[in-house]
Amino acid sequence: MISRYESIIITTLCKLLIPVIQLYGLYVIMHGHSSPGGGFQGGVILGASFILLVISHGLDEVKKRMSEKLNTIFCSFGLLIYAGLGVLALIFGGNYLDYGHLPIPVTIAEARYLGILGIEIGVGITVMAVMISIFLDISSVGEQE
Amino acid sequence: MDIISIRPLLAVLMGMIGAFFILLAGERHKNIREFSTILASVAKFLLVFSMVPFVFEGKTLVYDLITLAPGLLLEFKVDTFGIFFGVLASFLWIITSIYSIGYMRGLQEHAQTRYFFCFAMALSATMGIAFAGNLLTLFIFYEILTITTYPLVVHKETAEAIKAGRKYLVYTLTGGVTILFSIAFTYHLTGSLDFVGGGFLQDHGSKNVLTLLFITFILGFGVKAAIMPLHEWLPTAMIAPIPVSALLHAVAVVKAGVFGCLRVILYVFGPALLHELDLWWMLAYFVSFTIVVSGIFALVQDNLKVRLAFSTINALSIIILGAALLSPSAVKGGILHIANHGFMKITLFFCAGAIYVKTHKEKVSELDGLARQMPFTMGSFAIGAMGLAGIPPICGFISKWYLCLGALEAHEITFLFVLLISAMLDAAYFFPIIYNSLFKRSQEINPTFNEAPWLILVPMLIAAIISIILGIAPDAFVHFFKMAALIGQNTLH
Amino acid sequence: MSHSPILIIIIPLISSFFVPLIGWRKKNLCYPLVVLALFISSILSLYIMGSVITHGSIYYRLGGWEPPWGIEYRIDYLNGFMAVIVSFISFLVAIYSRRSGEQELPDRIVHFYCIFLLLVTGLLGMVVTGDMFNLYVFLEIASLAAYALIAIGEDGALMGSFNYLIMGTIGACFYLLGVGYLYIVTGSLNMNDLSQILPGLYHSRVVRTAFALFIVGLALKMGLFPLHTWLPDAYTHAPSAVSALLASVMSKVSVYIMIRIMFTVFNPYFSIELIPITTMLSWTAGIAILFGEIMAIVQPDLKRMLAYSSVAQIGYIVLGIGLANTMGLTGSLLHVLNHALTKGCLFLGAGAITYRRGTRDIRQLGYLHVEMPFTMAAFTIAALSMIGIPPTCGFFSKYYLILGAIDARQWIWVIILLLSSLLNAIFFFRVIENAYFKPLGVIHESSYDRGEQEEANEVPLGMLIPILALAAAIILTGIFSGKIISTIIQFAIPEGI
Amino acid sequence: MIWQLDLILLLFVVICGIAAISVKDLLSAVILLGLYSFLMCLLWTEMGAVDVAFTEASVGAGIGTVLYIAAVYKTTRRSKD
Amino acid sequence: MIEYIISKYNYWIYIVLMMIGFYAMISKRNLMKKLIGMTIFQTAIILFYISIGVKRDATIPIVPEHSHEAIKALEYVNPLPHVLMLTAIVVMVSTSGVALALLIMIYKRYKTIEEDEILKLRQEAGA
Amino acid sequence: MRFLNFILVAIAGGILIYSTVDMPPWADPSSPASVHVSPRYIEKTLEETATPNVVTSVLADYRGYDTLGETTVIFTAGMCCILLLRRVSKR
Structure with missing residues (x-):
């Protein structure tokens, strides 16, 4: 790992900053409908918050919060949400990824709106997890665990 | 008239079924393995033989297996020429299998399962x-x-055998590729590949194109028919076990090449077209060269099998010469020679094998005085040799007689001389062997009676006897003579 | 079943998400899941092919949006045919991958399966889609998966994979750029829509440049001759199952895209008449055939030899495209199938040999037919198919290619095709000769005294079955090639040729 | 969308690109690559592609650069060309 | 003339950038440099796509939610290239990720990331 | 070698620049790309998906399948890195 520079300022500042970044990431994911942003950007920001944590506090700190196992589960889970929504649409009579057929008691356009939200969340989770995973693997040359 | 019948397919499959059981029995159950070889060969012969009457009634047995390509079927058609070759090869397989068993057991060869398997597959293909x-x-x-x-060629697995195998492959695959080209080109010209008595290429393509096509066809099939200078593989391939040389390199493989040549001459191009293109005499001169040169080559060979190989080359070209002359008698004689040469040459090879099994001698110069030790073997050898030289009453005489007649019919005295010279050369390289074995003495050979095992002896004698019978009554049993005449009639109209 | 076009993609896709999840708890469950997913996928692809034959092309709108706006799946004879090839070969390779995977990468088998499935998903996605950009996305999925799968091979695989990554990325970028060029002048990404707009723009330089970009990009991806440099290293050092999948399927998918773009997106009039692309393709292909086979002859390494032979075989297929007549294209498409089966069988066989012998040196294969009789039998059949001996399938595609070359009056290709048969024979018989007729190690002059006490030591059944299945398929495809042509390939040839 | 501004930005982008591939120190090259990405990001914002710019800023210039830097730290900073 | 240049310079510069990347990819011996070139190459393509989508006097493609006027496509830049390029950027970073992983593996194995040195090492190992 | 590469790059660049002649002018509102497919996205997004950000609606709905593929690319990359780099220690 990149050798950590022990500095109280950095650790404290990062500890303060990280929740804000994460909140912002969530905001970007949720607010992709009406402003720039969406799953990718939000996911990357969430991932970046963890990367910042690695840089400021080291690998072990991250391991405590986001174990490798959990990370891999997140990788798959986000995509499962995405693909699952499509399959759900398939089951309820639409074509694949046709959110208009999701069983939600709203108009078709609004159902699509919600469908988009659903998949943005899925994308966000996957992107976050994968970004963390790639960074951890590259920065530790896989010598963890 | 066509009859749809599954018999031709069965005849082809019989060898493969036999091969399958051979593989199944393997080295552990030798007797079952060899039994299945013989069973398959007998069954195949009976199947083929059962088709003979239909052919004489003027019918053709047809079986379309599957469509290989639009308008192109995997198609079996039993016509006179086909049945002629089929009967010959399948009958000789029976006696060769018996002989093989004796030979392979006698020499305790390795990899016998592979040997019998490949043999059966090869006969299927034939x-x-x-x-x-x-x-x-x-x-x-x-x-x-x-x-x-x-x-089978590489059977011995020695460096020499592997080299022979390579040479064999290089020659035959190159030939195959040439044939493939010719076939594709024929298809391009005519849109059909079905054999028609008298040819189907007429009025397709220009003269030059057809000439080129003919040349590639003959070059392609000529490899297996061992026309000089494409013959090089055949003497080398004599490294194979004797039964292989006997059946495959005297009958099945080389005759397949000749068969292909004749199919091309008589059923693809047809006499009329060949006359029109003036190709027939080109081919005739070409093979005449082979006839004479191979005879001279045979004279100087010391290895008995190689000498026989050159004699084979000689005989094959004689057959093609018969077809190339395109006169009724010549075609009849040439086709008859396929069968006659088959029986005679197999006799000779069986003799060579018997000598090898008993004495481990392969050289001509080492056979002095052998007739006292192996009278039956040398007697059969004499029959085969005399037949090839065209001495009556052995069957070689009949075919050569008709070939000479054919040369006269075609008003080509040159080829008559070629045939006569070849007969003399035949005599010249075979008779010294017989003479020496009878009258010379040698230290190495014990002049007491000590024949080869009966499994070897019986097939050899059968082949020799049939050679004589066919000489006396050419129309005995399966009416080879009548068939040859029919083929001539069907194609030379 | 109206959703079957999408199901063949998402079943392996979703399974690949489940693989790492399951892998944490039960490693043993991954393998059945992979095999099951690919099995369902291949059955569905057969079903799709059947319904294409009976009802004609299938259209599927993803998300329910109509084509130029949404993404559309469009399956016709060509697609369906490719989908069947891809899914079935992947299925067989997946069965095979278990043992070889356990030997070659014991601790990473879970992720191996996951990426394997993603690779197949990517390939299937490329095949069935009717949208240019969607194709790019799946191309990248397949490529990324392929880079990683190659890299986990033996020593030397890393550089092979890296070079492939660089070259593959250039190829993919060229493709993407080509899509952009078409988009700037047409405003559409849908293949069908493009094929209707483009004829009016054939004289635009942008369209021509786009075409050139597509061809170069795809040639890079498939490893066509001057751009093949990544291929031998990648195929040689990758795990056997992966080389089999890459050589038999992935390069074919690139070929498919090339056909699709040349003759569907652009019409044959453009590809044949307006620009000299077919001539250029056939020349490169001709050189590729000779080059690949001559290089293959001198290789001592079995897999490297097969890799160079792949370069040559790609040449065959492209030559058929370059001839641009019915016969040539028939041969080309038939060869796509045949080479997929044959090369799959050969690479799997090579993998099996390596599995038992631990070496791939051709000179050290002596007496292999006693040790592994079934594998060697299958290998021999596949080798004969490569050489083009009937009734194996390789003969028939070669026959059609020759017919195509004669029809086009291109004698030089006829000669090259015939010559290549012989060159193939040289290097395949070298293997056969060593495996059947030579003892272990050096050749002894007298080998009569060699006993046959050596016991058969065949590879496990899980590896053997796919090899034998492929060998059987080689012969069956050969015998029934007429049927295949008259029911599928005949209709898969684009109109206007 | 002012074409003069556009042109200047493009010029900087090209300079950054050339610099990134020509400096010998890999860390500098990677930082220059990050700069290149940010300039691109500006360009795209200016062209109205806010979403893409946002993504490039976070993915390309952010995570991408971080990954490159991590890789440089894990391998070597030295480069022959 | 100036009109023409203004109407095309964007494309030219993207081509220049792309060629810089392309050149680095095919002729640099340092593997990291190749990857940097790859990123430049891909980014240039993205620039090209974004340029396709630009419309004169148009704004970002976010439409007003509660406006009563009909939305005119001419007033908003073309969103389709943006969508495509979002995908392309992600693909780019994914490719970089895999490539960097490979690079690190290569460094672990050969202790260098210069292509010619690796080739030499491999030849020595092979010989 | 480098010189050859440079020539290659120059040729490729030359061809590409040459082909820009036929491209529609930059920022032309009436270029095919701006009039053929894309207007519908802008005009119908609110009506059909209730999403004001057109990029999001196209990304996640009209061409949602691309995005699935794209997310899969990321997933693939993640898995590739794990496969390549991570050594799972045997427990």
Whole structure:
């Protein structure tokens, strides 16, 4: 790992900053409908918050919060949400990824709106997890665990 | 008239079924393995023989297996020529299998399962060639034959054998590729590949194109028919076990090449077209060269098998010469010579094998005085040799007689001389062997009676006797003579 | 079943998400899941092919949006045919991958399966889609998966994979750029829509440049001759199952895209008449055939030899495209199938040999037919198919290619095709000769005294079955090639040729 | 969308690109690559592609650069060309 | 003339950038440099796509939610290239990720990331 | 070698620049790309998906399948890195 520079300022500042970044990431994911942003950007920001944590506090700190196992589960889970929504649409009579057929008691356009939200969340989770995973693997040359 | 019948397919499959059981029995159950070889060969012969009456009634047995390509079937068609070759090869397989068992057991050869398996597959392929209804089917089995005989050539697995195998493959595969080109080109010109008595290429393509096509065809099939200078592989391939040389390199493989040549001459191009293009005499001169040169080559060979190989080259070219002359008698004689030469040459090879099994001698110069030790063997040898030289009453005389007649019919005295010279050369390289074995003495050979085992002796004698019978009554049993005449009639109208 | 076009993609896709999840708890469950997913996928692809034959092309709108706006799946004879090839070969390779995977990468088998499935998903996605950009996305999925799968091979695989990554990325970028060029002048990404707009723009330089970009990009991806440099290293050092999948399927998918773009997106009039692309393709292909086979002859390494032979075989297929007549294209498409089966069988066989012998040196294969009789039998059949001996399938595609070359009056290709048969024979018989007729190690002059006490030591059944299945398929495809042509390939040839 | 501004930005982008591939120190090259990405990001914002710019800023210039830097730290900073 | 240049310079510069990347990819011996070139190459393509989508006097493609006027496509830049390029950027970073992983593996194995040195090492190992 | 590469790059660049002649002018509102497919996205997004950000609606709905593929690319990359780099220690 990149050798950590022990500095109280950095650790404290990062500890303060990280929740804000994460909140912002969530905001970007949720607010992709009406402003720039969406799953990718939000996911990357969430991932970046963890990367910042690695840089400021080291690998072990991250391991405590986001174990490798959990990370891999997140990788798959986000995509499962995405693909699952499509399959759900398939089951309820639409074509694949046709959110208009999701069983939600709203108009078709609004159902699509919600469908988009659903998949943005899925994308966000996957992107976050994968970004963390790639960074951890590259920065530790896989010598963890 | 066509009859749809599954018999040709069964005849082809019989060898493969036999091969399958051979593989199943393997080295552990030798007797079952050899029993299945013989069973398959007998069954195949009976199947083929059962088709003979239909052919004489003027019918053709047809079986379309599957469509290989739009308008191109994997098609079996049993016509006179096909049945002629089929009967010959399948009958000789029976006696060769008996002989093989004796030979292989006598020498305690290795990898016998592979040997019998490949043998059965090769015979299957030969049947496929005989009964092929079109060029593509013929080619498919022709290539299978190439591949299945390769392990037989390499059977000894020595460096020399491997080298011979390579040479064999290089020659035959190159030939195969040339044939493939010719077939594709024929298809391009005519859109059909079905054999038609008298040819189907007329009025397709220009004169030059057809000439080129003919040349590539003859070069392609000529490899297996061992026309000089494409013969090089045949003497080398004599490294194979004797039964292989006997059946495959005297009958099945080389005759497949000759069969292909004749199919091309008589059923693809046809006499009329060859006359029109003036190709027949070119071919005739070409093979005449082979006839004379191979005879001279044979004179100087000391290895008995190689001498026999050159004699084979000689005989094959004589057959093609017969077809190339395109006169009724010549064609009849040439085709008859396929059968006659088959029986005589197999006798000779069996003799060579018997000598090898008993004395481990392969050189001509070492056979002095052998007739006292192995009278039956040398007697059969004499029959075969005299037959090839064209001495009556052995069958070689009949075919050569008709060939000479054919040369006269075609008003080509040159080829008459070629035939006569070749007969003399035949005599010249065979008779010293007989003479020496009878009258010379040698330290190495014990002049007491000590014949080869009966499994070897019996097939040899059968082949020799048949050679004589066919000489006295050419129309005995399966009416080879009548068939040859019929083929002539069907194609030379 | 109206959703079957999408199901063949998402079943392996979703399974690949489940693989790492399951892998944490039960490693043993991954393998059945992979095999099951690919099995369902291949059955569905057969079903799709059947319904294409009976009802004609299938259209599927993803998300329910109509084509130029949404993404559309469009399955016709060509697609369906490719989908069947891809899914079935992947299925067989997946069965095979278990043992070889356990030997070659014991601790990473879970992720191996996951990426394997993603690779197949990517390939299937490329095949069935009717949208240019969607194709790019799946191309990248397949490529990324392929880079990683190659890299986990033996020593030397890393550089092979890296070079492939660089070259593959250039190829993919060229493709993407080509899509952009078409988009700037047409405003559409849908293949069908493009094919209707483009004829009016054939004289635009942008369209021509786009075409050139597509061809170069795809040639890079498939490893066509001057751009093949990544291929031998990648195929040689990758795990056997992966080389089999890459050589038999992935390069074919690139070929498929090339056909699709040349003759569907652009019409044959453009590809044949307006620009000299077919001539250029056939020349490169001709050189590729000779080059690949001559290089293959001198290789001592079995897999490297097969890799160079792949370069040559790609040449065959492209030559058929370059001939641009019915016969040539028939041969080309038939060869796509045949080479997929044959090369799959050969690479799997090579893998099996390596599995038992631990070496791939051709000179050290002596007496292999006693040790592994079934594998060697299958290998021999596949080798004969490569050489083009009937009745194996390789013969028939070669026959059609020759017919195509004669029809086009291109004698030089006829000669090259015939010559290549012989060159193939040289290097395949070298293997056969060593395996069947030579003892272990050096050749002894007298080998009569060699006993046959050596016991058969065949590879496990899980590896053997796919090899034998492929060998059987080689012969069956050969015998029934007429049927295949008259029911599928005949209709898969684009109109206007 | 002012074409003069556009042109200047493009010029900087090209300079950054050339610099990134020509400096010998890999860390500098990677930082220059990050700069290149940010300039691109500006360009795209200016062209109205806010979403893409946002993504490039976070993915390309952010995570991408971080990954490159991590890789440089894990391998070597030295480069022959 | 100036009109023409203004109407095309964007494309030219993207081509220049792309060629810089392309050149680095095919002729640099340092593997990291190749990857940097790859990123430049891909980014240039993205620039090209974004340029396709630009419309004169148009704004970002976010439409007003509660406006009563009909939305005119001419007033908003073309969103389709943006969508495509979002995908392309992600693909780019994914490719970089895999490539960097490979690079690190290569460094672990050969202790260098210069292509010619690796080739030499491999030849020595092979010989 | 480098010189050859440079020539290659120059040729490729030359061809690409040459082909820009036929491209529609930059920022032309009436270029095919701006009039053929894309207007519908802008005009119908609110009506059909209730999403004001057109990029999001196209990304996640009209061409949602691309995005699935794209997310899969990321997933693939993640898995590739794990496969390549991570050594799972045997427990």
